[in-house]
Each structure stands twice: as structure tokens, then as C-alpha cells.
Amino acid sequence: MTVSADSWTAVYREILREERGRIGDWPTEESLLAFSLQELPPDEARIVRRFLLAYPQIALALAELDEPFAELSSVEDGALSDDEIEHDWDLLAARIERKEQPPPAPSRDPMRPVRPLWPTPAWWTASIAAVVLAFLLGGFLLHAPLAPPSAVRSQLLVPDGQRGPDQLPVPVAFEGREREILLRLGSLDKRAFDDYRIEIHEVRESGEIERFHQVGLERDEGGGFDLLLHRRSLAPGTYRIELYGRSGTAKGLVASYSITLQ
Amino acid sequence: MTREDEFSALYRAHIRSVIAYFRRFKFTLEEARDLAQEVFVRVYRRMGSWQEEAEWAYLKKTAFHVALNELRRRDAQSRTAHEQSLDQMAAAPEDRSLWETRSSSPESELIDYQEEHLHRRRLHEAIRSLPERLQSCLLLWLGGLKYREIAKVLGITLDTAKTRIHEAKGLLALKIGSPPPSISDRQPGYEEPS
Numbered sequence: 361m362t363v364s365a366d367s368w369t370a371v372y373r374e375i376l377r378e379e380r381g382r383i384g385d386w387p388t389e390e391s392l393l394a395f396s397l398q399e400l401p402p403d404e405a406r407i408v409r410r411f412l413l414a415y416p417q418i419a420l421a422l423a424e425l426d427e428p429f430a431e432l433s434s435v436e437d438g439a440l441s442d443d444e445i446e447h448d449w450d451l452l453a454a455r456i457e458r459k460e461q462p463p464p465a466p467s468r469d470p471m472r473p474v475r476p477l478w479p480t481p482a483w484w485t486a487s488i489a490a491v492v493l494a495f496l497l498g499g500f501l502l503h504a505p506l507a508p509p510s511a512v513r514s515q516l517l518v519p520d521g522q523r524g525p526d527q528l529p530v531p532v533a534f535e536g537r538e539r540e541i542l543l544r545l546g547s548l549d550k551r552a553f554d555d556y557r558i559e560i561h562e563v564r565e566s567g568e569i570e571r572f573h574q575v576g577l578e579r580d581e582g583g584g585f586d587l588l589l590h591r592r593s594l595a596p597g598t599y600r601i602e603l604y605g606r607s608g609t610a611k612g613l614v615a616s617y618s619i620t621l622q
Numbered sequence: 623m624t625r626e627d628e629f630s631a632l633y634r635a636h637i638r639s640v641i642a643y644f645r646r647f648k649f650t651l652e653e654a655r656d657l658a659q660e661v662f663v664r665v666y667r668r669m670g671s672w673q674e675e676a677e678w679a680y681l682k683k684t685a686f687h688v689a690l691n692e693l694r695r696r697d698a699q700s701r702t703a704h705e706q707s708l709d710q711m712a713a714a715p716e717d718r719s720l721w722e723t724r725s726s727s728p729e730s731e732l733i734d735y736q737e738e739h740l741h742r743r744r745l746h747e748a749i750r751s752l753p754e755r756l757q758s759c760l761l762l763w764l765g766g767l768k769y770r771e772i773a774k775v776l777g778i779t780l781d782t783a784k785t786r787i788h789e790a791k792g793l794l795a796l797k798i799g800s801p802p803p804s805i806s807d808r809q810p811g812y813e814e815p816s
Contacts, residue, residue, distance in 0.1 A: 364741075367741055367742050371742050371745045371749065372761075372764045372765075374742075375761065376765075379761075380697070386694050386697070389686075389687060392690075396774075396775075409758065409775075413761045415693070416761075416762055416765025417646070417647045417765075420767055421646075421647070421689065422775060423771040423774045424771065425683070426679070428678050428682075429636070429639035429642070429643060429681075429682060430639075430642065430643075430646070439638060440637075440638065440655075445634070445638075448658070448659065449630075449633060452633070452659050455659065455663060456663060456666050573652075574656065575656055576659075608695075608698060
């Protein structure tokens with residue numbers, strides 16, 4: 361009997377499926393590390409060993425955990441262009457800055473319509489102080505590796521279906537030499553998920569194409585989300601921003617926002 | 623050097639290695655970039671707390687943690703999807719007729735299919751009939767691990783790992799009358815055993 365390579369692969373995959381089907385809860389990370397140090401009692405070690413047979417990638421990662429990163433062996437591995445590295449760095453910096461910022465006042469409601477307020481004397485005093493402070497700090501901030509998004513103009517987006525009779529995509533435009541806009545995504549859906557994911561889809565006549573996604577977002581105190589949009593990231597056009605929540609195996613669409621990027 | 627300078631240098635020194643690390647888990651490049659972001663966010667929060675270990679060691683542990691969480695999440699998701707698809711199949715038995723269309727294939731194709739199916743079944747039984755100590759080594763080897771990695775995972779010596787895989791292949795050849803897979807037939811993406 362001659363067994364083809366395809367058959368070997370198919371049988372191996374079938375065995376992996378069987379092994380995975382037998383696994384109940386995954387071992388904890390602590391159990392895996394204890395197993396690799398041979399510090400688990402035999403019964404527990406047998407369970408972990410069975411788990412590793414079903415997940416050879418994890419077995420490999422565990423085997424080489426105490427070794428330096430493997431050398432980059434091919435272009436496919438981790439080789440990004442310098443521009444892509446810079447782009448990812450910008451996203452990372454913005455994400456870290458958002459998490460480092462103090463939370464806004466709890467009374468803030470992102471869905472409340474923005475009304476023009478008559479400037480009070482206290483407002484004028486605070487504004488002048490802010491301008492002076494910004495002027496003094498400007499030179500430093502320009503050179504800071506993690507430029508704060510507080511200098512970025514923000515725009516509140518109301519979810520589709522909640523903007524009253526006008527359901528056209530909301531115009532979003534960069535002004536002058538502006539590089540970024542902070543989109544504040546309001547949401548009336550207060551369901552609490554463990555984490556949130558944003559997807560941006562380009563809307564074309566021929567269909568939709570996902571252009572960007574980001575995981576690990578967190579609600580701000582007002583229940584909304586911030587999305588820092590870079591000018592270079594997306595070409596002008598129509599996009600739909602979809603916000604999903606995820607808790608364990610449950611996943612749900614929290615809101616979507618249609619925009620026209622100009 | 624400020625905290626930000628230090629973090630920037632750390633990022634630029636290791637970002638490509640971290641992405642490559644995730645690629646070895648078979649994540650796509652875009653997924654690997656997302657997960658690498660998660661690693662560096664966590665590392666930023668703990669800056670300065672890994673004085674007693676090398677930067678790469680801390681990064682690698684964090685990346686392992688992030689990869690494990692993501693794989694666990696996907697596994698849970700795929701199980702749910704599988705259960706849902708089984709429910710749907712039970713709810714719509716007429717869909718099963720899709721499986722019956724195979725009988726309309728030409729006779730020769732049907733024979734080829736049946737032979738291949740038989741071969742796979744015998745191979746499957748042959749692997750499953752191996753003693754557990756041999757089966758474990760063989761499955762890890764088929765999964766792309768090198769001898770020394772198999773030895774480390776299973777807590778055996780390098781020589782024992784080599785001997786067991788050799789023995790497993792020999793028994794399989796006897797049972798099915800076919801040589802074991804060549805190295806290139808194993809799961810792609812890993813190096814050959816040394």
C-alpha cells in the first residue's frame with residue numbers, strides 16, 4: 361500500500377482534531393510552565409502532555425521559551441518596511457497615551473448633543489492658561505516620542521440608526537496639514553464585554569473590503585471609545601466603522617458608524 | 623534616557639522578532655502585528671520591572687502569554703461554531719443530501735476515492751495502535767518539532783527521542799507497508815530535525 365503525502369497530512373490533521381476534541385479546559389499558563397520545568401505531579405503532567413500533542417505550536421513555543429528569539433530567517437517572518445514599523449509605532453503610541461490619560465469626568469455623556477456654551481470668566485482664565493502652557497510645552501512635545509493625542513482635534517460620531525432622519529455617512533475631513541483626527545465613538549449600547557474590536561471597512565459599489573482592525577480597546581468613563589485616525593492610513597472614500605464586543609465565546613456588534621473621509 | 627526613549631529603543635530593537643514569533647504560531651502577518659502591539663502595551667506598563675532578566679526573555683514570556691490567550695479564544699470560538707453547525711445540521715436534515723451527490727461521480731473516481739479513504743483509515747489505525755510513548759514522539763515530530771524539542775517537551779533524552787521516532791516509523795512501515803512521510807511532508811513552517 362502506498363500512502364500519499366496528502367493522506368499523511370489528512371490523517372495527522374484528523375488525529376489533531378480528535379486530540380483537541382478530548383481536551384476539556386486548557387491548562388493554565390502556570391501549569392504549562394511548571395510542566396516545562398518538570399515540576400508537575402504525574403497525573404497533571406499527563407494531561408498537559410496530551411494537550412501539547414494536540415497543539416504542537418504551543419509545545420514548540422514552550423520548548424524554546426528560555427532561548428532568545430529565533431533569527432529572522434525569511435522576508436515572510438517579521439520583515440516590515442520601515443514605514444510600516446513607523447505606522448505601527450504611531451498606533452502603539454496613541455494607544456498607550458489613551459490608556460495613560462486620566463479618565464474624563466464621570467458626568468460626561470458622549471451621546472448628549474454638543475451645545476455652544478457662553479464663555480464664562482472661568483472659561484477665559486482656563487483657556488488663557490492652557491494656551492500659555494501649550495506654548496511653553498510645545499517645543500518639548502514636538503520632540504517627545506509619544507506625542508499626546510490631546511493636541512489632536514476630535515470629532516464625535518453617533519452610531520448609524522441613531523442620527524435621526526439623516527442617515528447619510530458623516531463627513532470627516534482633515535484640515536490643513538492636520539495628520540490625525542481623534543474619532544470619539546459614542547455608544548448607547550452599555551453591554552459590558554471583556555474586550556472590544558474595531559474594524560474599518562471600505563464601502564465600494566463592488567462590496568466591502570476590510571482596511572484596518574484593532575483589538576484590545578476599552579470603554580472610556582463615558583461609555584464611548586476613541587479611535588485615532590491617521591491621514592496616511594486611509595484614502596478618501598466611504599467607510600463603515602464596526603465596533604464589536606467580545607466575552608469568551610460571545611461576540612456582538614455594539615455599533616457601526618458610516619463616514620465619508622474627505 | 624527617559625522612559626519613552628527606553629521604550630522606543632526596545633520597540634525598534636525587537637518588533638520584528640516579536641512579529642516573527644507570532645508568525646511561527648501560524649498567525650497572519652496582520653494578526654501578528656496586532657498581537658505584537660498587545661505585547662508592547664503590556665511591556666510598557668511593566669517597564670523597569672524586569673531588571674533581573676534580559677529584555678528578550680521578558681518580551682518572549684509576554685508574547686507567549688498573548689499567543690496562548692489568543693489561541694485559547696480561537697479554540698473556544700471554533701468549538702462554539704462547530705456545535706452550532708451540528709445543531710444546524712440536525713435542524714435541517716435535508717442538507718445531508720449534499721453528501722450523497724458523490725455517488726454521481728464517474729466510477730473510476732469513486733474507486734480512487736474509496737481506495738484513498740481505505741488507505742487513510744489504515745494509516746490512522748496504525749498510528750493509533752502505536753504504544754503511547756512512541757505515538758507521542760511521532761505526533762510531535764509530525765507537528766514539526768525537532769528531536770531536541772521533542773526531548774525537552776516530553777522530558778526524555780535526545781537519544782531516547784531519536785530512538786522512539788525511529789522505532790515508530792519502523793512499526794508503521796511494517797503495519798502499512800509504506801515508508802513514513804519524508805520531512806517535507808510534515809506540517810510546514812518549521813525547520814528539519816537536526
